[in-house]
Amino acid sequence: MRRVIAFFSIELLAIVFAILQWGIGVRTDEAKYLLSIPYPHPPFLRGVMGLTDGMANQELFWRLVSATLLLQSAWLIWWVAKKIRPDRAVACMILWPLCAAVLSQAGTVMIAVFNAVEGLVFLAAALLIVQKSNIDHVQCFLLGLLWLFSLGSGYQAALYLPAVIVALHKSGARWKEIALYAFGPLALLALYSFANPFALARVVGTAGKDTALTLVDRLTVFGGLITFSGSGIVSILGVIGLLRLRNFAVLGSFICAAGYILLSNSPYYAVLLCPMLVLGAAWLPLPKFWHWILVPLTAVVAFFLIHVPQRSPLVTAMTNLSRTDQPVLLVGPFGHEAQYMGTVIRWSNTLKPEIADSAQSLVCTVECSGYATNFHMEEKTSAKGVVVYERSR
């Protein structure tokens, strides 16, 4: 009965966070996945999302899926912690949704969220599977398929390679099977990157961005991200636990994820560290009552670390359009959320006049009153630097 109550409590939290994120509105990366815009990530997951873009409430649906998967993953923590420290399993389980990165990403439609859940599955498999002397073909095949799907959904899944290798090894796989199931899908990911020049350009660009940052700058940003990731408390305990544990699957994945975050400096990757940090914290041999002190403390820190993102002014502006089914001419820089809100024509100085004339409205993120006069349009709304013009009737 207690488990049923826990399940529905977590689900209630997931629904609340999905609705909160829905209220903020779609963001550029989310729109890219919801519409299956083909870069940078491989198509497995975004392809499935793209198939649903005709649904009236597609955004809310995927926010619910994302929040449910991320928050209900607490059960995997419970399962692993029960094996390591049975008397603290519930406290460790509660620490998962109290990580600031988990709470702030719950309900966002980001590939990193799904990769973090997949990573947690691989880590749980690496820790829970009992070493086999003979190969378990079905187990290896299923691990291989999940690994292929994970890599086919997002590049960051590759960070959990150490956990996949350990899970396969414990399933009785020898090196040739490990090469097939773990490295085969990685080779395929490399081929995919070369088959899609835009994806490759974006991945190389992300890894090499902020090249002007010094090592100290990078470490400072990384320190902020790892603090955010585990709400400070779990971050510290997690790192100590990981260093004490010295488990190849968990520590190896942590080092891979930390290295990637150090290079890319993107805040939404903080969630990728959470599986390793919570498992590391679960491993610490603290007295039982300590865990129950840590839970409310982590909740308080998380409350101060989480910030509510701003609604994109472009989404607000385009919500006010009279006709969203007609082409919209966009002047100035904009994100993919514009494509989610309507049919977009990108302005340039060499845009063909007949194409510009087909637009029924003009949305500007830079000063463009001159264009509006040329196209006989009148200002309709203006907010936070985004101005909407519509054709005079």
Next chain:
Amino acid sequence: MQKYLPLAFAALLLILGVLLSLRIWSIHLLYIDSKYRSTATAALQKVADEQGWLLSDVEIRAAESNRLVITYRRHGKGSDETACHEILIDPPSLTPCAE
């Protein structure tokens, strides 16, 4: 039966690998010839500017010595407008694909 599962997985990887390799071969000029790459990219950018396209809506299907074959898909909610086009590289111009 279970011992054939590695073979089935290898076959799956092989099929996907062959499909991706064919795709890489069709655009290999973009990787091996830097002069061609810059000319082709400039032609694609010019056409996209004239048409009001976002480059993320363009998929290069084939890169040949004097032309690019692309699929333009206007991503949006509901069914997407999709069309095949050829871009002549020098001078840049856009034509629909021959049937």
